[in-house]
Amino acid sequence: MLYYIYQHFGINIFHYISVRAFIGFLTSFLLTIFIMPKFITWAKQKATQPIYELAPKSHQEKVKTPTMGGVVFLGASFFALLLAMKFHFYTFIVILTMILFMSIGFIDDKAKILGNSNHAGLTAKQKFILQWIFAFIIAGLLYFSGFNRELYIPFHKEALFDMGIFAIPFWALVIVATSNSVNLTDGLDGLATVPSIFAFFSLSIILYLMGNVMFSNYLFLPHLNVGELTIFATTLIGALTGFLWYNSHPAEVFMGDSGSLTIGALIGILxxxxxxxxxxxxxAFIPLIESLSVILQVGSFKLRGKRIFKMAPIHHHFELKGWAENKVIVRFWIISFIANLIAIISIKIR
Structure with missing residues (x-):
């Protein structure tokens, strides 16, 4: 909306991505801060979190905590995007990703709440199939739009090669992997929220630089028409920051699968x-480590009949070793912050 005000009324300030990115951030933050308490009051009666029976005993006290907070902060993000973002095909793709993956999480959360059990939602197989179907749809649309199919690796500016048609399964894998990784990370108060904020911040910087001809040329980055997606990233940062206000330990609300599956998929597509x-x-270092811990735990148990960790994902391992929940959370935040600094530094290294 603001971009079209610039076009029709000549208010030049709304032309700048940086200005609209800040407006998107602030709008989604304030909306989340304002709406979430009302949602929490309603959800205490209608949508509380079923706790997995094998989770550490300290988690059982969270049984009455409201869930599905992801619906609120993603809804706030969507409204802020309508206000701040200029719409074209790439912005349509990220909004489609948000809608499709939030629908999986919403169906799963609703079933768990109505059944009052973690086993009442979609099965792991059902979620996995839906994720792959939606990821292939998104990757296919992106491929046939003619989007850059070259593959890049960290600390190396030149593309390795053009993936061609193999870009579709590769992109689908990235979306599904990040979606599930953030979902696995969302096991402690704020544990998935802050690393996701860091991830979107790093991506917002990269997207902004790639969308700017001067900056992309100076840094030897591929110049693509993705600058507008900076607004998408900062809007999600604002919404997640507002959510963290209520999700920090001890959490007043959880994001649920409707939030974690969607946030992960959006990190992947961006x-x-x-x-x-x-x-x-x-x-996405922390979500990656969480996923690897589950893969290693399952693989080790099936092959050797032995567990590597006391419990997976790995944040439960540290809980069972005697770390206080808040200590696990903050230490994981610190690790995520350092990893994202490395990611940002890699932009300049050639």
Whole structure:
């Protein structure tokens, strides 16, 4: 809306991505801060979190905590995007990603709440199939739009090669992997929220630089028409910051699968637009480690009959070792911050 005000009324300040990015951030933050308490009051009666019976005993006290907060902060983000973002095909792709993956999480959360059990939602297989179907749709649309199919790796400015048609399964894998990784990370108060904020911040910088001819040439980055997606990233930062106000320990609300599955998928799709799929090793370091801990735990138990960790994902391992929940959370935040600094530094290294 603001961009069209600039076009029709000549208010030049709304032409700048940086200005509209800040407006998107502030709008989504304030909306989330304002709406969330009302949602929490309603959800205490209608939508509380079923706790997995094998989770550490300290988690059982969270059984009455409202869930599905992701619907609120993603809704606030969507409204802010309508206000601040200029719409074209790439912005349509990220909004479609948000809608499709939030629908999976919403269906799963609603079933768990109505059934009052973690086993009442979609099965892991059902969620996985839906994620792959939606990811292939998104990747296919992006491929046939003619988007850059070259593959880049961290600390190396030149493209390795053009992926061609193989870009579709690769991009789908990135979206599904990040979606599930953030979902696995969302097990402690604020644990998924802050690393996601860091991830979107790193991606917003890369997208802004790639969308600017002068900056992209100076830094030897591919110049693509992705600058507008900076607004998408900052809007999500604002919404997640507002959500953290209520999600920090002890959490008053959880994001649920409707939030975590969607946030992960959006990190994945923005990384694709930023040609930073492999840079996710740093940008999404904590979700990556959480996923790897589950893969290693399951693989070890099936092959050797032994567990590597006391419990997976790995944040539960540290809880069972005696770390206080808040200590696990803050230490993981610190690690995520450092990893994202490395990701940002890699932009300049050639």
């Amino acid at each position: 990384a694709i637009f930023a040609k930073s799929e492999f840079l996710l090793i740093f940008i």
